[in-house]
Amino acid sequence: MEACVKEPFLPGWFTLDAQAPHLIGTRCAACGTYYFPKETRYCRNPDCQSTDFEQVLLSRTGRLWSYTDAAYPPPPPFVAPDPYRPFAIAAVELEKEKMIVLGPVADGVGVEALRVGMAMALTLEPLADGKLTWKWRPA
Amino acid sequence: MNREIAILGVGLHPWGKWGRNFVEYGLKAARDALADAGVDWRSVPFVSGAATMRCGYPGYVAGATFAQALGWQGAEVNTSYAACASGAQALAAARAKILSGACEVALVVGADTTPKGFLAPQPGERPDDPDWVRFRIGLTNPTYFALYARRRMALYGDTPEDFAAVKIKNAAHGAENPNARYRRRFTREEVAASPMVADPLRLLDVCATSDGGAALVVSSLAYARKIGKTNAPRIVAISTVTPTFPNALVEMPDLATDSAAAREAQPFRAALPRKAYEEAGIGPEDVDVAEVYDLSTALELDWIEDLQLCARGAAAKLTREGATRIGGRIPVNPSGGLACFGEAVPAQALAQVCELVWQLRGQAGARQVQNAKVGITANQGLFGHGSSVIVKR
Structure with missing residues (x-):
């Protein structure tokens, strides 16, 4: 069990530090724009032609911009647990990066526990097939 | 320069969950639009189709698919794909053709057959998408x-x-x-x-996902006048x-x-x-x-x-x-x-x-x-x- 929960559903998208995980992004070396998922080919700022990026760990805390839940099982490639359990979904605004990042909310935290503006932190949990994903939880 | 075009005719196939081939819906809408315009299909030199990604190859080449269904008569075709804006881009292509003087009248068609439930991504393990x-x-x-x-x-x-x-x-x-x-x-x-x-x-x-089809016959303002539709609504x-x-x-x-x-x-x-x-x-x-x-x-x-x-x-x-x-x-x-x-x-x-x-x-x-x-x-x-x-x- 321990071995299988350590496998991320996508390698290289987030660190596997169980206590303080980070999403892994990139930052344009010329204009400072952050990217998640990682951009390594071309900067999308129309005033920047840089192809030079550094890999960065994104802020692991932010403010809840908005939230919802998935009351019905999403279609594949989502692997729905049986029986299905609705889960909350968060959009979290990162201050330094000035971007909003989506993600599921940690198991057991429903929409009734969420408020726009509250502090959120990144966490790791397995999806129904045992692969790890990033999730958000109240900080 | 006047950049307006006239809308001579419009047509819809009713929306529903009919489960038939999308071409049928587009064809019905196109025939209604042509009849509404009073324009003969043989006199339409340009067909602009809005693509559907869910209905196989005919959907990728929608302009040609609808032209073939109406009966090849030598018209030039275009197909536009722009997700929810596909129809508007197909219309923009027809307008560009008309305003450039390359044709006087054009047919624009979009139709779809949709699956039940959530719209889902293409199959396969594709982490780059x-x-x-x-x-x-x-x-x-x-x-x-x-x-x-x-x-x-x-x-x-x-x-x-x-x-x-x-x-x-x-x-x-x-x-x-x-x-x-x-x-x-x-x-x-x-x-x-x-x-x-x-x-x-x-x-x-x-909103649900539905089957349906829509079509417009559009023309230059000069053509609209020529066929007696001086007061036709205009796209501005x-x-x-x-x-x-x-x-x-x-x-x-x-x-x-x-x-x-x-x-x-x-x-x-x-x-x-x-x-x-x-x-x-x-x-x-x-x-x-x-x-x-x-x-x-x-x-x-x-x-x-x-x-x-x-x-x-x-x-x-x-x-x-x-x-x-x-x-x-x-x-x-x-x-x-x-x-x-x-x-x-x-x-x-x-x-x-x-x-x-x-x-x-x-x-x-x-x-x-x-x-x-x-x-x-x-x-x-x-x-x-x-x-x-x-x-x-």
Whole structure:
């Protein structure tokens, strides 16, 4: 069990530090724009032609911009647990990066526990097939 | 230079879940539009199709598919794919052809057959595709609509009852529309009792996916005069602008917004009608009727503000006051909107224009907006695609 929960559903998208995980992004070396998922080919700022990026760990805390839940099982490639359990979904605004990042909310935290503006932190949990994903939880 | 074109004819295949080949719907709509225009198919030199990605190869080459179904007669064809704005881009291609003088009259067609349930990504393990990644972690299309809806609640104090009011209003409009898929009126209690899909949006807040087809016959103003249709409604603007970096809003299928670390964030939806107003040389105060893309009830409120029909944050109040009902100050979605149609992606932006044409001609029957002279559409979908079209008489 321990071995299988350590496998991320996508390698290289987030660190596997169980206590303080980070999403892994990139930052344009010329204009400072952050990217998640990682951009390594071309900067999308129309005033920047840089192809030079550094890999960065994104802020692991932010403010809840908005939230919802998935009351019905999403279609594949989502692997729905049986029986299905609705889960909350968060959009979290990162201050330094000035971007909003989506993600599921940690198991057991429903929409009734969420408020726009509250502090959120990144966490790791397995999806129904045992692969790890990033999730958000109240900080 | 006059950049206007005339709309000579319009046609729809009723929206529904018919389960037949999409070509049938497009063909019916095209034949209706040609008959409505009084234009013979053999005299149409250009067919512009809106593509569907769900119906195999014929869907990828929709322009040729519809031309073949009508009977090859040597017309040139074009196919446009731009997600929800596919129909508007197909229309823009026809307009460009007409305004360049390359042809006088063109047929524009979009049609779709959709699967049941959530729209899902292409199969296979494709981690480079954000559409695959977001479904892998459980983010469906209603997820995004719900995030926008909750944000309205936090920013403006909108309530689920405000969202329900949009459904009730659109259902009342659609009940009078023979082309709508859902023609039932709903009460507040029924909306509130429908199952939650993506909190705060319930089943009756979110639009379905539908089968349907829409077509337009468009021409130069000179051609319209030549065939005695001097007073035909005219297209005075087509906006299909892309976002400006960094896009402020998280859009399907993305997992994050652009970072605004280097440049100030820019709203996308509002840019679509802004360009249309500029192109038409009119303002929101000139608009008599609007058809907007109510993928969710709450999104109709966002669109009303993006079209500048009221101040930011005031659309729920406008709706509560009845201003957006037929008979109100600025009727929105007199067709019933996506709430009553469900979305048939490549046909939808064209169906919006068809409704404006019926409204401007005074042919909308029980859902007629009195004395409508200027109408605007607004639509947006996946990956920075959207459109806004202004029709005038």
